[in-house]
Amino acid sequence: MLAVLCLVFVGTLPLWVGTGWCDTGGLAAVEVREYEGVDLSSISAFRENSIRGPQEIDVGSYRLRTTGLVASSTSYTYDEVLNRYQHYKKVVTLDCVEGWSVTILWDGVLVRDLLAEAGPLENAKVVIFHAYDGYTTSLPIDYIMDNDILIAYKMNDVVLPPERGFPFQLVAESKWGYKWIKWITEIELSADAGYRGYWESRGYSNSADLDEGFFGD
Amino acid sequence: MSRQQLARRIIHWLLTVAVIVYLLTGFGITQYRIVEPLTFGLLTKNLAHRIHINLEIPFIILVVLHIWLLPLLRRFKLKH
Numbered sequence: 001m002l003a004v005l006c007l008v009f010v011g012t013l014p015l016w017v018g019t020g021w022c023d024t025g026g027l028a029a030v031e032v033r034e035y036e037g038v039d040l041s042s043i044s045a046f047r048e049n050s051i052r053g054p055q056e057i058d059v060g061s062y063r064l065r066t067t068g069l070v071a072s073s074t075s076y077t078y079d080e081v082l083n084r085y086q087h088y089k090k091v092v093t094l095d096c097v098e099g100w101s102v103t104i105l106w107d108g109v110l111v112r113d114l115l116a117e118a119g120p121l122e123n124a125k126v127v128i129f130h131a132y133d134g135y136t137t138s139l140p141i142d143y144i145m146d147n148d149i150l151i152a153y154k155m156n157d158v159v160l161p162p163e164r165g166f167p168f169q170l171v172a173e174s175k176w177g178y179k180w181i182k183w184i185t186e187i188e189l190s191a192d193a194g195y196r197g198y199w200e201s202r203g204y205s206n207s208a209d210l211d212e213g214f215f216g217d
Numbered sequence: 218m219s220r221q222q223l224a225r226r227i228i229h230w231l232l233t234v235a236v237i238v239y240l241l242t243g244f245g246i247t248q249y250r251i252v253e254p255l256t257f258g259l260l261t262k263n264l265a266h267r268i269h270i271n272l273e274i275p276f277i278i279l280v281v282l283h284i285w286l287l288p289l290l291r292r293f294k295l296k297h
Contacts, residue, residue, distance in 0.1 A: 049247065097266065098246055203263035215267065 031156035032105060038091050040156055041102035043164060049098065051198060052133040054163035055183045062167055064114075068128070068189035071119030078167045081153075084117075085109035088150060096177035097204070097214045105157065106171045108150030114187060115144070123191045129170055130186035137181045137197035138206075139172065141189065147173065151184055176208040221290050228286055232279040239276055242269040 033040050048054065059078050066074040076084065088110060093103040111127070120141065128138045143149070151168040153160060160166040165182025172179035178199040200206045205214050218226075245252040245265025252260055 047247065049249075051250070053250075199262075202261060203267075215263075 031158045033156070035089075035091055035105045038103065040091070040105055043104075043156055043158060043161070045100075045102045046164060047096070047098065047100060048163055049096070050133065050182060051135050055132045056162050057132055057167060057183060059167060062185075064168065064184065065186045066114060066118040066189075067186060069121040069124040069191060070115070070189055071121065074114075074118045078153075081109060081114075081168075085113045088148070090148075090150060090171065090173075092171050092173045094177050094180055095210055098177075104155045106150055106152040107154035107157070108152035108168070108171060111144050111149045111151055111170070111187065114151070115141075115189070118189075120189050124189035125193045126190045126195050128188040128190050128195055128197070129181045129184055130188065131181050132183035132185050135181060135183075135198045137170075137179050137200065138190075138195045139175070139179060140193075149173070172208075174210050176205070176210060176214050178204060178214075179208045221287075224290070225286060228279065228282050232283050235272060235276045235279050238268065239272055242266075242272070245269070 031040075031043055033042065062078050063075045064078070064081055065076075086109065087107060090106050090108075091103060092106055093101055095101040115127070124141055126138050127141050127144050128136060130136050139149075150171040152165075152171050153168055155164060155169075160169060165184075168184040169182045170180050170184060172181075178197075196206055200208075203215060205212065205216055208214065241252070241260070242265040245256075245260045246262055246269060249262035249265065252265070253262070
């Protein structure tokens with residue numbers, strides 16, 4: 001009897017906790033689903049798994065700041081970021097530790113370009129990304145500089161919807177999904193090579209390389 | 218209770234527990250914002266993930282035993 005009750009309880013969990021699938025409304029109709037012969041996933045194929053749910057950011061008051069070990073801190077509005085830097089397109093697959101993945105056409109600007117304007121100091125080792133919801137993650141500065149890493153403002157030719165990280169999401173290719181921080185508000189340069197972000201401090205790998213496991217280190 | 222019945226009962230209970238833990242830890246991964254406070258912070262996403270992954274093989278073994286234990290025991294009994 002106890003076993004049956006437990007099974008019923010667990011089996012009905014999705015009914016009262018919600019399904020977790022994001023609702024992108026009519027966006028699926030306008031997004032591109034094929035780019036240069038590569039089949040793209042739909043925006044609605046993502047699962048909503050952020051730490052505090054989708055964030056609504058007011059683009060009027062939004063600022064993207066570059067801080068920490070830089071020659072001069074910068075602060076840009078959304079439009080300034082889009083108008084000031086060259087845009088790039090990339091098809092990159094996001095692999096989530098939960099077991100799902102999505103292949104998306106990303107439009108964005110290079111993090112390297114943003115950092116170049118601020119002027120990283122020589123002792124900067126790590127780039128720490130901060131999000132509007134308090135989430136943080138970090139990546140080595142060499143990874144950012146050597147790999148054409150984007151912060152994306154569009155996916156599949158659609159401006160990022162709030163649940164997908166508007167205004168900017170990091171496209172941390174070859175890294176597990178928890179490095180793909182959404183709702184970026186600040187890019188901080190640090191000398192703290194041991195810095196661990198939100199999930200990294202909760203037991204997930206700090207390097208987060210796709211060809212390695214996602215636990216430990 | 219015969220040994221055969223006892224073995225079956227143990228397998229059934231272990232499988233029941235494994236199914237419940239497997240489902241709970243699955244939700245602990247995908248619905249961690251709900252499951253973590255429901256378990257008073259005991260089942261974190263990371264812990265759920267580790268348990269879920271490490272439970273795969275035992276779960277398969279238990280399912281196989283659950284299906285094949287009785288026929289195997291019967292065949293063993295007939296031969297001896």
